[in-house]
Amino acid sequence: MIHVNRGATSLGAFPEEQVREGIRAGRFLPSDLGWREGMASWQPLSQFTDFADDIAAAPATSAPPPQTPTTPAMIAPTAGSTTAAPRSGLPWDDRHSKGLFSAFIETLQMILTRPSETFTAMRREGGLGEPLLYAIIGGSFGLAFYFIYHLAFQSLGMFANRPNPLAHLVGAGIGGVILIIFVPVLVAIGAFINAAILHVCLMIVGGAKQPFETTFRVICFASGSVFPLMVVPLCGGVIAGVWDIVLRCIGLARAHETETGRAVLAVLLPLIVCCGGGFLILMMFGALGAWSASQH
Secondary structure, eight states, rough: EEEEEEETEEEEEOOOOHHHHHHHHTTOOTTSSEEOOOOOOOOGGGGGGGHHHHHHHSSOOOOOOOOOOSSSHHOOOOTTTTTSOOOOGGGGHHHHHOOOOHHHHHHHHHHHOHHHHHHSEEEEEEEOOHHHHHHHHHHHHHHHHHHHHHHHHHTTTTTTSSHHHHHHOSSTTHHHHHHHHTTHHHHHHHHHHHHHHHHHHHHTTOOOOOHHHHHHOOOOOHHHHHHHGGGGTTHHHHHHHHHHHHHHHHHHHHHHHHHHHHHHHHHHHHHHHHHHHHHHHHHHHHHHHHHHHHHO
């Protein structure tokens, strides 16, 4: 599909053959701007080598000579601009043709290896269900595998001398099975809570250029991609946690088209608030203890 603009007006998206016919019939001008997936910027139709013969056969017009677009809105996608190049989307969006497994693996590889490029191509809208399904698949696989091998290590006595909160949560037998079954629900709830907190933080720092759905999609694709890293024994949780923070910073900056510094501050703001609150509480208890000691 080729998107065609005339000035600041979008003429629509057409198959290549329709564009050819339109050029020959005079409906499309050589100076009209065109863009299709894979192009870095808009270009006049006269610069498309595929349409050279069609332009030569087109009726003569008094249209102005082709001009290369120089305004930022025509070169890079910009929110709310009619001339912004549409986002191509992720392989996950084509899972009906690629297959669920292939689309998931392709998207996972893109996000983990080329996060900046991936979140620049990610569609900002399109519903909450598709990204949530991706997060549930990746999260369920990673967490379930983590619970299973943690129980296996525990049964071998590897964590006998270490405090293990999972021992009380997972346990053995039916308790562990029930928790694994409810992992998808926990992943879904966590995605909504995390997205809500981060979107509010992004609004506080002035970086929320898009609606909540955009933030939610970033969180789902980032979390769904890092959870499978938890299959790495012993250090998988640490790797997933650190890489999740990195992906959130990059994803929010690219999806909201805001400064990277604002995105980083929004991601770290909950941690800053929690640490600051904890420090204040310790200070209060310390002052209270000192005052109590002075009274005796």
